[in-house]
Amino acid sequence: MAEIPGSWKASEEHLAKANAVIEATKASGNLYRHGLGMIASENIVSPMVxxxxxxxxxxxxxxxxxxxxxxxxxxxxxxxxxxxxxxxxxxxxxxxxxxxxxxxxxxxxxxxxxxxxxxxxxxxxxxxxxxxxxxxxxxxxxxxxxxxxxxxxxxxxxxxxxxxxxxxxxxxxxxxxxxxxxxxxxxxxxxxxxxxxxxxxxxxxxxxxxxxxxxxxxxxxxxxxxxxxxxxxxxxxxxxxxxxxxxxxxxxxxxxxxxxxxxxxxxxxxxxxxxxxxxxxxxxAEFEEYGESYARDIVQNARALGESLAAEGFDVLAEGRNYTASHQVLTRHGDVDSGAGATAAQLLEDAGIITNMNMLPGDTKALKPSGLRLGVQELTRVGMGKNEMAEVARLFAKVLIEHQDPDKIKLQVKQLKSSFQTIRYCFNDDNQSGYVL
Ligand SMILES: Cc1ncc(COP(=O)(O)O)c(C=O)c1O
CATH class of the missing domain: 3.40.640.10 (Type I PLP-dependent aspartate aminotransferase-like (Major domain))
Structure with missing residues (x-):
């Protein structure tokens, strides 16, 4: 039996399961605190939220x-x-x-x-x-x-x-x-x-x-x-x-x-x-105050990321329409149904960049798609701008074009992210970090 603060006692086995959840929750928080969260459907919430x-x-x-x-x-x-x-x-x-x-x-x-x-x-x-x-x-x-x-x-x-x-x-x-x-x-x-x-x-x-x-x-x-x-x-x-x-x-x-x-x-x-x-x-309430500039910065960043990825040599979709008018950018990494998107997503995760594989036009297999769908709303929320989008595209190129060691790139990702820990476009609070562990 383990002693728990107060008068409770618990079996080591049961307590271990709850502790495993706490540890995994912290680890997940750390993944995003030190990495680049680029999944288009995700975001982080403000301290008041x-x-x-x-x-x-x-x-x-x-x-x-x-x-x-x-x-x-x-x-x-x-x-x-x-x-x-x-x-x-x-x-x-x-x-x-x-x-x-x-x-x-x-x-x-x-x-x-x-x-x-x-x-x-x-x-x-x-x-x-x-x-x-x-x-x-x-x-x-x-x-x-x-x-x-x-x-x-x-x-x-x-x-x-x-x-x-x-x-x-x-x-x-x-x-x-x-x-x-x-x-x-x-x-x-x-x-x-x-x-x-x-x-x-x-x-x-x-x-x-x-x-x-x-x-x-x-x-x-x-x-x-x-x-x-x-x-x-x-x-x-x-x-x-x-x-x-x-x-x-x-x-x-x-x-x-x-x-x-x-x-x-x-x-x-x-x-x-x-x-x-x-x-x-x-x-x-926060959006009423800051939403317009937040939304504007997201779209600018997405376009900048599309341009920077194309300049690095990636096949970015919709070049003829300046790549995007939203928070998303799509990249193609191989032939239709080749699974190249899945491979790219895994390599990026190894380097601390979290994305998702995505079907592109022509793909028919959801688990073997050729592309990635990227979103910039979370990076924008912690203050990244056009210059950082160029840095992010460079990191992508190091991993996926130059095939550098993802472990080494992970350190560079962590270094970049260390300057972007403060959540923006929200009311001030005593704990301004967006990453809760
Ligand atoms: C177009 C669209 N509608 C609905 C949903 C579902 O949203 P939720 O995950 O909040 O259920 C998604 C999720 O990504 C979506 O892309």
């Missing part, structure tokens, strides 16, 4: 909406959620906001529940072209038993082929036109697609999971003013909050607003992780 996420709220319930609860003890949380709904409407310029969803996927399931019935038709971007699994039969679209058709894709422009997509919509007359991708380099030509959708009575659902922070910061596109009826998204990718989701709409129709709220509770959530909701609200 950390504070509320690690609060007593994590164990509480508040089913319903502010002022209409099924539990006692919710008055303080009502204050938090009310501030959050108002802020979300303002930050995303929306008429309706529900901030309860526990993820982008849950937001999508809820939106599809509100907008369509089983058997209805839906159009979306295929997963091969960068659509998310929740847009596919294997995900939320299948869960709702919707009849899916995918848009034709313009490989050069890396966006839905506008004429072909409008033709498809006019032909099949779907109930929902779903727009947005996980591989999201450029704004979607939404006005044209939304016009075709509305002509046939379809609702336009825009999945902004990846680009929500860029949209809110005015640096990507403005879906709710370009024809989207509903916008869903994650609260933790380019929008720098804790993990969770948003459900937003331009509708002023109270019946539809009720349907959207009901699709979250009781539709898809019971408890909805109050500590994360509080974290989202703090992140919204």
């Amino acid at each position: 950390q504070k509320v996420v690690c609060s007593d709220l994590h164990g509480r319930y508040a089913e319903g909406l502010p002022g209409k609860r099924y539990y006692q003890g919710c008055d303080d949380f009502d204050t938090i959620e009310s501030i959050g709904i108002d802020l979300a409407k303002k930050v995303f310029s929306a008429e309706f906001a529900n901030i309860q969803s526990i993820s982008g996927t849950v937001s999508n399931i809820a939106a599809l529940k509100a907008l369509a019935k089983p058997g209805d038709k839906i159009t979306a971007v295929s997963t091969a072209d960068g659509g998310h699994i929740s847009h596919a039969r294997m995900g939320a679209v299948g869960l709702r038993d919707l009849d899916l058709s995918t848009y034709p894709w313009d490989i050069d422009r890396m966006e839905p082929d506008v004429d072909g997509s409008c033709k498809l919509i006019r032909e099949i007359k779907p109930k929902v036109c779903l727009i947005g991708q996980s591989v999201f380099l450029f704004p979607t030509p939404l006005k044209e697609i939304a016009a075709a959708a509305h002509e046939v009575g379809a609702q336009v659902m825009y999945d902004g999971a990846h680009v929500l922070g860029l949209i809110a910061g005015g640096q990507f596109q403005d879906p709710l003013r370009e024809g989207a009826d509903i916008m869903t998204g994650s609260s933790h990718k380019t929008f720098p909050g804790p993990q969770g989701g948003f459900l937003l709409s331009s509708t002023t129709d109270e019946k539809m607003q009720r349907q959207l709220n009901n699709a979250i509770f009781p539709g898809t959530c019971s408890s909805y992780h109050l500590h994360h909701v509080a974290g989202k609200v703090v992140a919204l």
Whole structure:
């Protein structure tokens, strides 16, 4: 038996498991503290967000909406959620906001529940072209038993082929036109697609999971003013909050607003992780203050990274469109279905650079893709700029082109990262480091 501070005793074996979790958590924190986090769907949260996420709220319930609860003890949380709904409407310029969803996927399931019935038709971007699994039969679209058709894709422009997509919509007359991708380099030509959708009575659902922070910061596109009826998204990718989701709409129709709220509770959530909701609200307040410059710096950095990687000799996609207009950059490392993306991602991880392999146009095997998808939102958040993007591209070249020893490069990565430990674009706090161990 092991002595634990206080009067508790525990078996060594059981305690060892909990300690293993603590140690692995610290190690994971250190990986990102000393390395370069470049996964396009990730971010780090501010010290004030950390504070509320690690609060007593994590164990509480508040089913319903502010002022209409099924539990006692919710008055303080009502204050938090009310501030959050108002802020979300303002930050995303929306008429309706529900901030309860526990993820982008849950937001999508809820939106599809509100907008369509089983058997209805839906159009979306295929997963091969960068659509998310929740847009596919294997995900939320299948869960709702919707009849899916995918848009034709313009490989050069890396966006839905506008004429072909409008033709498809006019032909099949779907109930929902779903727009947005996980591989999201450029704004979607939404006005044209939304016009075709509305002509046939379809609702336009825009999945902004990846680009929500860029949209809110005015640096990507403005879906709710370009024809989207509903916008869903994650609260933790380019929008720098804790993990969770948003459900937003331009509708002023109270019946539809009720349907959207009901699709979250009781539709898809019971408890909805109050500590994360509080974290989202703090992140919204910080975003109101700093979001525009954060979003602008992200897009500038992504473009700079694309240019620097191309200058180092990498095959960066969409050269003809200056590589990107979002937080993402795509690189090709070998032939279609060669698995070269997986090899590159592993070598980079060995050097302390965390990325993910990704299918590129032409790839058919998700575990043997030819490319990498890179995101700069986390590096931007700790203060990196264009010069550092050039340094990052140099490190990539050392590992993947010059085949230098990843262990040696890891030291250079650590050296570079040591000057970028302070989280920016957020309110000051006594512990300003973004890396919690
Ligand atoms: C386009 C898109 N939608 C939805 C999601 C799901 O978001 P979450 O991980 O918050 O469920 C993702 C995740 O990366 C995504 O890329």
